[in-house]
Amino acid sequence: MTVKIDTSYEYALAMDKKDALATFREEFHLPSKSIYLDGNSLGLMSKRAEQSLFQLINSWKHLQIDGWTQGESPWFFLSEHLGDLMAPIVGANSDEVVVTGSTTVNIHQLISSFYKPHGNKTKIIATELDFPTDIYVLQSQLQLHGYNPDEHLVRIKADSQGLINEEDIISAMHDDIALIFLPTVLYRSGQLLDIERLTQEAHKRDIIIGFDACHSAGVIPHAFSKWGIDFALWCNYKYLNGGPGAVASLYVNRRHFGKVPGLTGWYSSTKEKQFDMEHTLTIEQTSRAYQLGTPHIFSLATLIGSLELFREATMEEVYKKSRNLTRYMMDLIQHELHDMGFSIHNPDDDARRGGHVSLKHAEAVRITKALKDHQITPDFRAPDIIRLAPVAFYTSFAEVWKTVQTLKSIMQNKSYEKYNSNRNVVA
Numbered sequence: 001m002t003v004k005i006d007t008s009y010e011y012a013l014a015m016d017k018k019d020a021l022a023t024f025r026e027e028f029h030l031p032s033k034s035i036y037l038d039g040n041s042l043g044l045m046s047k048r049a050e051q052s053l054f055q056l057i058n059s060w061k062h063l064q065i066d067g068w069t070q071g072e073s074p075w076f077f078l079s080e081h082l083g084d085l086m087a088p089i090v091g092a093n094s095d096e097v098v099v100t101g102s103t104t105v106n107i108h109q110l111i112s113s114f115y116k117p118h119g120n121k122t123k124i125i126a127t128e129l130d131f132p133t134d135i136y137v138l139q140s141q142l143q144l145h146g147y148n149p150d151e152h153l154v155r156i157k158a159d160s161q162g163l164i165n166e167e168d169i170i171s172a173m174h175d176d177i178a179l180i181f182l183p184t185v186l187y188r189s190g191q192l193l194d195i196e197r198l199t200q201e202a203h204k205r206d207i208i209i210g211f212d213a214c215h216s217a218g219v220i221p222h223a224f225s226k227w228g229i230d231f232a233l234w235c236n237y238k239y240l241n242g243g244p245g246a247v248a249s250l251y252v253n254r255r256h257f258g259k260v261p262g263l264t265g266w267y268s269s270t271k272e273k274q275f276d277m278e279h280t281l282t283i284e285q286t287s288r289a290y291q292l293g294t295p296h297i298f299s300l301a302t303l304i305g306s307l308e309l310f311r312e313a314t315m316e317e318v319y320k321k322s323r324n325l326t327r328y329m330m331d332l333i334q335h336e337l338h339d340m341g342f343s344i345h346n347p348d349d350d351a352r353r354g355g356h357v358s359l360k361h362a363e364a365v366r367i368t369k370a371l372k373d374h375q376i377t378p379d380f381r382a383p384d385i386i387r388l389a390p391v392a393f394y395t396s397f398a399e400v401w402k403t404v405q406t407l408k409s410i411m412q413n414k415s416y417e418k419y420n421s422n423r424n425v426v427a
């Protein structure tokens with residue numbers, strides 16, 4: 001397929017010139033020589049994130065134990081404070097979000113809280129394209145309840161194009177389903193599911209529904225509270241630029257406040273009672289009850305600076321630019337790389353894709369290696385996907401143009417053929 005677009009470098013430069021978020025590029029430590037397109041796996045370090053990390057290192061140095069309650073960002077309230085700042089990013093009320101745990105731990109926490117099998121309602125719906133950790137958690141949670149995952153985990157199959165069809169999810173919502181847990185955006189294909197519709201359909205049938213928003217939080221605006229989803233969790237080291245191992249986020253809808261979480265610890269307590277050290281837990285009445293223990297302060301610290309940038313830029317602008325970047329990249333790919341064995345795996349419709357372009361090619365491993373040698377950092381997912389994430393905060397249209405031109409010359413010169421096709425440990 002060929003599309004009619006302006007493929008000149010001048011056009012890319014003109015797009016950069018009128019980019020409303022152009023100044024944010026200077027807020028980041030960009031690699032000096034290369035083009036970074038892996039922000040959906042590990043976002044770049046912003047200067048604000050770096051500063052806020054140093055600020056908290058200093059609070060330890062100078063305040064010692066008093067850092068818990070004093071200083072600019074008292075540690076004892078940091079998870080809640082960051083929850084307040086994170087809430088608008090996913091369209092939530094402040095008290096519905098807390099920054100705590102890791103993605104995998106939060107999936108365990110929320111599934112153990114919301115999976116309440118009873119009678120013949122015992123099954124969980126997921127998809128066959130889910131990120132492995134999500135599936136492993138569901139399998140182990142089913143096993144903890146004494147159920148065989150082979151029978152009780154329903155994994156929706158992909159269609160012939162490798163996409164998940166919402167109709168297939170809805171037609172699997174039978175009487176025996178206790179819970180639905182889905183990705184907002186699928187990590188390989190970049191497909192965005194219709195969260196609002198799936199929530200309505202689940203609730204019509206009295207089924208609890210939660211989402212893993214790792215690949216949409218910080219790139220696509222959500223309206224979790226308005227849509228009434230029951231729960232969600234997401235990663236903060238991808239589009240939210242919190243750094244490697246940054247503390248993750250979780251969301252619990254207000255209608256569930258007051259329930260006892262599946263897992264509790266002393267941070268599930270109301271703040272006022274926590275240091276009374278009683279053996280009877282006084283449960284916090286908001287999403288903050290889903291915390292367990294002492295937060296990893298330095299892995300939270302970066303988010304203070306990073307979330308400031310989101311507040312200044314606004315999610316609407318971040319999304320607008322992200323959508324324009326991925327659209328531009330897809331159009332260029334279709335125009336410049338046709339007949340070279342590539343296909344675009346993510347849905348073409350702007351309303352159905354997340355923040356990355358999912359490029360399929362039988363030689364994906366070797367092409368990824370060639371790109372890296374040409375100072376472009378993509379991300380490879382076995383067996384045949386190259387993920388390219390132009391990030392609104394720091395990727396320019398000119399870089400997208402250069403990337404596609406580089407791919408074109410790699411294919412024309414067959415320079416990928418000199419690499420072997422073993423993938424690296426961290427893809």
Ligand SMILES: *Cc1c(COP(=O)(O)O)cnc(C)c1O
Nearest residue numbers: 102103104131133187212214235
């Ligand atoms: C990145 C990602 C994870 C990672 O979970 P961790 O606990 O941070 O290792 C899990 N699920 C999805 C969908 C992801 O994209």
